[in-house]
Amino acid sequence: MSTDIEPAGVVEDESFFRTLVEHGSDAIISIDADSTILFANRSVERVFGYEPAELVGEPLTTVMPERFQGTHHAAIAEYIETGERTLDWNGIELPGEHKDGHEVQLSITFEEHQYEGKRVFSGIMRDITDRVERERKLERQNEQLERFAGILSHDLRDPLNTARAQVALAKNADDPTEYLDELEHIHQRMGDLIEDVLTLTKQGHTVGEPEPVSPATVAEEAWQTVGGSAATLRVEEVGVVRADRERLLSLFENLLGNAVRHAGDDVTVEVGPLSAGDGFYVADDGPGIPESDRADVFDYGFTTDDGGTGFGLNIVESIADAHGWKVGVTDSEAGGARFEFSGVRRSENGDTE
Known part of the structure; x- marks a missing residue:
């Protein structure tokens, strides 16, 4: 009786493993010693937004944030010259850059192998x-x-x-x-x-599920709650953005109410689009915020009003941060305070719900 029994479940067909590499959940990219991409599996499209053919022949820096590119080239050059690794090759966490420009958080394991006599480096990248x-x-x-x-x-x-x-x-x-x-x-x-x-x-x-919202409309609604009878609100069309409407309403209520409290009952407040087209501003003609206070103005508890709680602008920053927006403060044209919200995502269809 023969004892050469093949273990159950052994797969000898090499195409099976090729399929695993091509369609596995992790993106795999292989480069040569010059960091030129030699291979990319199908999952790079899900992780980075590129078709594999778009990446082959391109530098690895195509999917790498600019701030890491110099470090990458230096590490590769040193490793090839000395054989010493300057970073861990297993499960290192670094951001990649998606085709549309946003960053993707990755867990990466690097491998080195020979192919047709050349040194090849592969990165197995999991979206985390x-x-x-x-x-x-x-x-x-x-x-x-x-x-x-x-x-x-x-x-x-x-x-x-x-x-x-x-x-x-x-x-x-x-x-x-x-x-x-x-x-x-x-x-x-x-x-x-x-x-x-x-x-x-x-x-x-x-924030809740973002929806198409008009900041101009929401600002006017907030003004009905916090605006004084002698105060004036001027609103320019900002366009339609994707935001949590209730949180945006709270943002405007805090900002506009803050203007009325600090700039006086006859304050004039303006809401309008940023010149770069990526956000909006809220400006008043009050006394403004001294430059020395601007680094602290969003901290909870910071207030120049004896009767204030110091939470209003902290709430504003929290809402902006939750949407992925950046908020800053500067002088308005009238010498008052101007709050600018940038990085605001516009609605694709332009219609509010």
Whole structure:
């Protein structure tokens, strides 16, 4: 009886393994010593947006953010010359660059092999963008928990202790009513703090499903809530963008309300598009924000108003960040404050829902 029994399940057809390489979930790119792409499997289209044929013959830097390109060339040159690796080849996490320009977070394992007498380097790349975003979201949530702990331990404790002192004084006063106004002010401030903390808790750094929204329309709606009778809002058409409408409404309510509080009841506020076409601005003709304060103005608790909680602009930054926008502050043409939101994604069809 023959003992040469082939193990069950062994696959000898080489085409089977070619199919695994071509259609596996991980993108695979092979380069020569000059970093020219020799091979790309089908999954590069899912990860990078390129057809494999578009990449073959191109430099590897095609799918690499510019800031890493110099380091890559230096590392390859040193390895070929010395044989020493300047970075780990297994599971290194680096961003790649998609065809449309956005970055893709990758876990990459590098391999070296010989092909037709030449040195070939292959990178097996797994898209970990979702995992990285979950980790970042968890980190931001933990940061918020620390903020709330600070608010509860300090920002609420101080007015509470002051209120207790006022009550003690009132009990021993011939006319306790003289302390009631101060108590009312303290309780109002505590109420404002609690409302802002609840707003931050509900909004955090997340947004709902983006939809086509007109920032101009949302700004006018917010003005109905926070605008004063003597104040003026001027709105230019911004176009249609993709955003969470409720969060955008809260952004405008905080910004416009902030302008009315700091610039006066007769303030004029303008909303319009950025000249680059990638966002919008909100500007007023008030006293503006000193350049020395601009680095801190979005920090929670920062305020120049004795009655303010210092959360309004922090909420604005959180909402912008959740949408992937960048927000900055500068001078308006009238000398007031101008907040600029860039990196705003426009709606493809241009129709609001």
